[in-house]
Amino acid sequence: MYTAPFTYHAPTTLRAAVRLLRAHPGEARPLAGGMSLVPAMRLRLAQPEYLVDLGHIAELAGIEAVDGGIAIGAMTAHRDVERSRLLARRLPLLAHVAGTVGDRQVRNRGTLGGSLAHADPAADLPAAVLALEGVLHTAGAGRARRIPAHRFFLDPYTTALGESELLTRVVFPAQPRRTGWGYEKLENHASRFAVVGVAALVNVGRGGECTRVRIAVTGAGPVAYRARAAERALAGRPLTAQAIARAARAAGRGVEFLADAHGSAAYREHLVAVLSERALRAAIARTGVSL
Numbered sequence: 001m002y003t004a005p006f007t008y009h010a011p012t013t014l015r016a017a018v019r020l021l022r023a024h025p026g027e028a029r030p031l032a033g034g035m036s037l038v039p040a041m042r043l044r045l046a047q048p049e050y051l052v053d054l055g056h057i058a059e060l061a062g063i064e065a066v067d068g069g070i071a072i073g074a075m076t077a078h079r080d081v082e083r084s085r086l087l088a089r090r091l092p093l094l095a096h097v098a099g100t101v102g103d104r105q106v107r108n109r110g111t112l113g114g115s116l117a118h119a120d121p122a123a124d125l126p127a128a129v130l131a132l133e134g135v136l137h138t139a140g141a142g143r144a145r146r147i148p149a150h151r152f153f154l155d156p157y158t159t160a161l162g163e164s165e166l167l168t169r170v171v172f173p174a175q176p177r178r179t180g181w182g183y184e185k186l187e188n189h190a191s192r193f194a195v196v197g198v199a200a201l202v203n204v205g206r207g208g209e210c211t212r213v214r215i216a217v218t219g220a221g222p223v224a225y226r227a228r229a230a231e232r233a234l235a236g237r238p239l240t241a242q243a244i245a246r247a248a249r250a251a252g253r254g255v256e257f258l259a260d261a262h263g264s265a266a267y268r269e270h271l272v273a274v275l276s277e278r279a280l281r282a283a284i285a286r287t288g289v290s291l
């Protein structure tokens with residue numbers, strides 16, 4: 001199907017983009033890679049009267065080291081995240097997860113900011129950004145804001161972004177030395193979206209105990225989330241098979257599981273436990289500790 005008619009704008013500065021969005025509240029939408037917005041427009045699920053293409057705003061793209069951490073512009077394509085040497089060294093979980101998104105065409109067009117702002121409950125990147133404790137920087141709603149990832153995803157396709165507010169970049173704190181990471185997903189074979197995906201980061205102390213753990217889950221419920229009950233079950237404890245299995249079982253605690261053509265609620269609950277255990281084991285193995 002064809003889209004409803006719209007007016008296309010291609011501003012070259014963030015300021016001009018924000019001005020356009022504020023001039024047409026509720027009628028203008030930012031366009032990033034178009035991988036989700038354009039299909040929605042063709043199905044007439046979205047009918048913006050104005051499209052504000054962010055693709056010509058140089059300040060919105062790129063990956064750089066800042067204050068000990070890493071900043072990634074909202075318009076950075078998944079493929080650039082996947083192939084970045086800096087990220088391979090500093091945030092390998094993020095580079096790996098970007099590489100699991102869709103196919104090469106989708107990764108060439110789709111952007112980090114577009115994926116996070118779209119907040120598809122089955123998207124991969126929210127799990128990585130939650131586990132890595134990314135902070136989402138915004139512009140447009142008066143004061144620029146910094147929103148921690150765990151406060152950003154509110155409901156399916158709904159985020160903490162206000163109307164006319166743009167996601168500008170995501171800033172990640174440095175990871176402690178020798179952080180092990182894992183990402184495990186059962187993917188939808190047609191799209192590669194996650195039926196369930198689990199990201200894990202683990203640090204191990206000299207005595208073999210877990211000194212720090214971050215677990216985040218996507219695909220299971222209405223929004224991606226940090227599995228804090230699972231983290232509490234493992235932090236500070238010896239990394240035994242039993243402790244890992246107990247933590248993995250806790251990763252689905254309190255979740256309102258989705259049920260759809262790809263899996264029932266019970267199946268997703270089972271997947272969360274299985275994939276959490278695998279992600280934790282992969283993360284521990286990458287620290288060099290064998291169980």
Ligand code: FAD
Nearest residue numbers: 032033034035036037102110111114117123124167192193
């Ligand atoms: P767009 O489609 O341009 O925009 C999406 C939404 O975000 C729109 O509402 C737009 O207005 C808003 N938006 C965009 N940028 C900003 C911004 N900076 N500030 C505020 N709002 C903004 N994803 C996965 O995670 N895993 C997969 O396996 C996967 N497989 C896919 C397979 C196919 C065939 C396709 C078409 C998509 C797939 N995707 C997958 C989604 C893909 O990752 C895109 O990244 C995602 O659809 C949105 O990114 P985009 O840059 O294309 O955003």
